[in-house]
Amino acid sequence: MRYNRLPENWSRHISPTGLVYYYNKVTKESTYDKTRLSVSDAARVSANSNKESDSKHEMKVIFKIPLPNSIYDICFTNNGSHFYYERTSNRSFWRLDDEVVQDEIDRFDKNTLIWLTAKARGLKLDENIENQLKPLFRSSHEEKEENKIETLTEDQLSESPQLSEQQKEGEIRSSTLVGGYSSSDEEDSDNDEKDDEFEVTKNGSKVEEQNLPTSLGDISLEAKIGHLGDENLSLIDKNKGVISLNLSDSESSEEENALDLAELDSDEDEGGDQEGHSSTSPKIKFIALLNSFDLNPYNMWEIESMKIINEPEFFEIDNNKERKEIFDTWCKVTIANGYGENRKSGHGTNTNDNGSDNDDDKIEYDKSIMRFFAYLEKKKGLSQALPLFKDFLDDNEEVLTEFEGVTAREIEIKYKEYLMYSKKSEEDNIRIFTNFIKGAKIFRRNVIKNKNEINFEHFQTNNGNEDDASSKKLLKELEHKIEISESLISNTKYHIISPALKLKLLVDLIKQIV
Amino acid sequence: MPKIKSSRSRAPPDGFSKIEPTLKKFDEKLKDAQTKALNKTAGKTEGLWEIFQINHAKSRYIYELYYKKNAISKELYNYLLKSRYGDGNLIAKWKKQGYENLCCLKCIQTIENNNGGTCICRVPRSKLEEKAEGSKIKFSQCVNCGCRGCASTD
Numbered sequence: 001m002r003y004n005r006l007p008e009n010w011s012r013h014i015s016p017t018g019l020v021y022y023y024n025k026v027t028k029e030s031t032y033d034k035t036r037l038s039v040s041d042a043a044r045v046s047a048n049s050n051k052e053s054d055s056k057h058e059m060k061v062i063f064k065i066p067l068p069n070s071i072y073d074i075c076f077t078n079n080g081s082h083f084y085y086e087r088t089s090n091r092s093f094w095r096l097d098d099e100v101v102q103d104e105i106d107r108f109d110k111n112t113l114i115w116l117t118a119k120a121r122g123l124k125l126d127e128n129i130e131n132q133l134k135p136l137f138r139s140s141h142e143e144k145e146e147n148k149i150e151t152l153t154e155d156q157l158s159e160s161p162q163l164s165e166q167q168k169e170g171e172i173r174s175s176t177l178v179g180g181y182s183s184s185d186e187e188d189s190d191n192d193e194k195d196d197e198f199e200v201t202k203n204g205s206k207v208e209e210q211n212l213p214t215s216l217g218d219i220s221l222e223a224k225i226g227h228l229g230d231e232n233l234s235l236i237d238k239n240k241g242v243i244s245l246n247l248s249d250s251e252s253s254e255e256e257n258a259l260d261l262a263e264l265d266s267d268e269d270e271g272g273d274q275e276g277h278s279s280t281s282p283k284i285k286f287i288a289l290l291n292s293f294d295l296n297p298y299n300m301w302e303i304e305s306m307k308i309i310n311e312p313e314f315f316e317i318d319n320n321k322e323r324k325e326i327f328d329t330w331c332k333v334t335i336a337n338g339y340g341e342n343r344k345s346g347h348g349t350n351t352n353d354n355g356s357d358n359d360d361d362k363i364e365y366d367k368s369i370m371r372f373f374a375y376l377e378k379k380k381g382l383s384q385a386l387p388l389f390k391d392f393l394d395d396n397e398e399v400l401t402e403f404e405g406v407t408a409r410e411i412e413i414k415y416k417e418y419l420m421y422s423k424k425s426e427e428d429n430i431r432i433f434t435n436f437i438k439g440a441k442i443f444r445r446n447v448i449k450n451k452n453e454i455n456f457e458h459f460q461t462n463n464g465n466e467d468d469a470s471s472k473k474l475l476k477e478l479e480h481k482i483e484i485s486e487s488l489i490s491n492t493k494y495h496i497i498s499p500a501l502k503l504k505l506l507v508d509l510i511k512q513i514v
Numbered sequence: 515m516p517k518i519k520s521s522r523s524r525a526p527p528d529g530f531s532k533i534e535p536t537l538k539k540f541d542e543k544l545k546d547a548q549t550k551a552l553n554k555t556a557g558k559t560e561g562l563w564e565i566f567q568i569n570h571a572k573s574r575y576i577y578e579l580y581y582k583k584n585a586i587s588k589e590l591y592n593y594l595l596k597s598r599y600g601d602g603n604l605i606a607k608w609k610k611q612g613y614e615n616l617c618c619l620k621c622i623q624t625i626e627n628n629n630g631g632t633c634i635c636r637v638p639r640s641k642l643e644e645k646a647e648g649s650k651i652k653f654s655q656c657v658n659c660g661c662r663g664c665a666s667t668d
Contacts, residue, residue, distance in 0.1 A: 297583065298533050298579070299535075299536050300575050302571075303536070328582045328583055331585065332582070332583050335583060335584065
């Protein structure tokens with residue numbers, strides 16, 4: 001039975017060379033080797049698809065606390081949700097209907113649970129609260145020593161029933177135990193209390209910052225806590241203010257460390273005009289966060305902050321005022337570095353595209369109407385497919401704004417003319433073009449005036465077989481030399497044949513005149 | 515509320531297109547708030563609060579673009595104020611010491627107040643606490659614009 005049936009999501013195809021290969025429609029993998037298929041089991045597939053969809057919002061277990069009288073641990077993840085982990089069977093559940101567990105959890109203070117959730121999400125807590133939480137961690141620490149249960153990997157997580165993000169959220173809200181610090185009803189009830197708490201938090205965190213050594217190496221270590229929470233970095237150490245790496249892992253992560261460092265360094269340079277040395281580590285992290293997202297510096301902080309509010313680094317800075325200040329400075333720097341220009345010139349996302357665009361710019365014409373014709377040339381196939389100007393506009397909205405100084409009416413007329421000529425055969429167009437140039441007295445006059453400057457050998461071409469870019473360049477040079485008149489080049493007839501051909505014809509015509 | 519554009523009105527200076535989406539969002543919000551204010555059956559003042567707040571937020575946005583982020587040119591800034599995208603008078607107050615966070619102009623108008631003082635939202639939080647002497651502060655939102663306190667020290 002195994003022989004014929006493929007694992008889920010895999011399909012069999014025959015390649016152009018006649019070999020049979022297998023393709024996975026979810027992971028987009030393809031392979032000739034059938035034995036590899038079984039490796040990609042459901043877990044891996046779902047893990048992969050998870051990664052693809054939101055690699056930024058990956059869930060990681062920040063810490064877990066054993067429930068002494070049961071076989072379960074309660075684990076908190078970095079997005080504030082929690083699940084139960086069965087020690088004996090290595091399974092995990094989002095939800096448990098076990099009375100023992102319920103009792104265990106009921107013994108926790110409600111506030112403690114809220115704080116734990118907040119901490120898992122990366123919020124800094126007041127020292128007093130941290131002290132209160134310490135015993136919990138200590139017990140979990142011991143547990144770890146003797147039992148050595150690793151925190152959940154993604155495969156294990158996917159064994160548990162997969163819930164969509166929203167479902168999880170809803171669950172957390174509805175559960176009476178962990179309300180989450182952001183639940184609205186609570187904020188209403190003890191608003192003033194909250195305010196006070198926030199101030200205390202601020203003070204507490206400041207003390208913490210001073211305690212932290214400020215050399216960059218340590219900063220990077222602290223930064224690593226963010227993403228390596230599920231490796232052997234233990235949170236207990238963070239509570240004590242001492243950060244230690246588990247030795248077995250330190251070597252492999254050293255490289256990552258260096259990378260992080262470089263990143264942070266550059267960020268610091270960019271935001272250099274902020275206070276340089278004192279307690280920069282959260283700031284640097286925050287700026288790195290700003291850089292990593294595609295934020296619009298022209299927009300308001302209130303709107304832009306919504307894009308990054310789910311990141312743990314967001315809570316490195318305690319209050320919104322500071323965050324906004326950093327954002328403002330970041331905007332200033334980004335705008336000064338030419339945010340807008342990058343956007344405009346780079347239509348594509350990758351840098352190679354940018355490069356080629358710039359090359360085109362050099363050859364492109366200065367006058368807007370000329371650029372429009374060049375644009376039409378580029379989209380030749382497209383213009384034939386869209387016989388109506390309206391359709392063309394719908395597909396290319398940028399046309400109206402990109403060519404300054406050309407009215408919509410002009411564009412429409414030129415487009416229609418261009419379309420008319422592009423339907424004719426090439427021979428017809430060549431004839432029209434030659435007649436057009438021959439009939440123009442100003443062309444003749446200009447050529448005669450400038451005939452001494454024209455070097456025919458330079459413009460000699462291989463019968464129009466040259467590549468587009470070089471012939472465009474030559475053509476522009478030639479046009480410049482003979483001082484071609486504007487009335488000529490803004491006529492549609494001038495643009496109905498390809499640049500290489502145009503160059504050849506022009507050279508021939510000039511030869512005739514001379 | 516910006517001036518209505520006609521075919522004769524002046525074209526906006528460069529850079530306007532970059533901030534236009536945000537300004538449009540403000541306009542939409544304002545429209546919503548206006549309809550809500552008209553339909554609202556509850557208190558007379560509450561309906562207007564949102565309008566005041568949007569006006570504040572929009573002016574603040576323009577103010578920060580020009581003074582904090584240096585994102586727009588002087589020309590564009592003047593254009594925005596002239597065509598009433600932002601409240602120039604309010605921005606003028608923000609430049610003065612002590613008025614950095616002023617919520618609205620109505621709150622500093624002493625004439626409309628019985629005792630000839632400013633609105634309660636202008637009183638620093640610390641002073642309110644002093645006065646309350648440990649008991650809970652009664653003030654939550656001011657009657658003019660729903661401000662929760664806009665003293666510079668807050």
